[in-house]
Amino acid sequence: MILNVGIENLVCLLFPFLSFINSFFFLCLFFLYTIGILISFCFCVENFRHVLGIDVDPESLEIAGENVTDLELDVDFLRCDIRTLNLKGLLVDTIVMNPPFGTRKKGADMDFLSLALKVASRAVYSLHKTSTRELRFDVPQMYKFHKKKEVDIAVDLWRFVP
């Protein structure tokens, strides 16, 4: 179950933020750049009613699809490069994403972030690489350029308000 990776940590970390945002969240959109480990978190919060998962990679979408089926969650998926994503208006309340870390292509994480802030009306939660070990993020070997079988990467979770 890939969805279980790191989720407990993540949920604990997020709940303090969420306790005061109890108003109407209708939509959560996140970019499954790796694999949608963040889906479960969205459903921990009762007010999330519609979740759209976006990725360019069909394999990630397929795995995420299997996971949500196993967990009996309702999630819609879309295959798209978010740099060309065109949603009708400011429909999305909240974005949860784990963008590319920007270590291979400098600034790649910032591209994602500026896009996310254009689409979200309420908040953007985003995971970024850091040297402070707030949260351990278990990254299995997923791409050809990954040399180690599995590594722990220290990441920070940021909350941005547009």
Next chain:
Amino acid sequence: MRLLTHNMLSCNIKGVTNGFPLKLEADKWVTKEVDLNADFLRGVFPKIEWPALVAAARALDYGDLPEQADGSMLTSEDFLRRFHHALLELHVEEGALVCPETGRRFPISKGIPNMLLHEDEV
């Protein structure tokens, strides 16, 4: 893909100005029942482009939505039920989304629309 998602998407080809709504061509769709949440429906109603939802529902042989709708109808349980069904219970599995301006087809396969662009469209 549910019709709520369809209602949000517009054509993302560079230079297209009238990319909404994408025409829905459905070959296969399924119905999955979910609990009706009236608060959610009332909250989401102002964000919905009603004619686009009616057209998409018709493409799935669901013709029980009124041509026009306004906020006062949200007090009707019958209206809410139909709105709920069209918005959240119909899932398009196979088909395509067609750009109203260019006619470009975005295929839907296994429930997932593919809106990746070709190089000359970015």
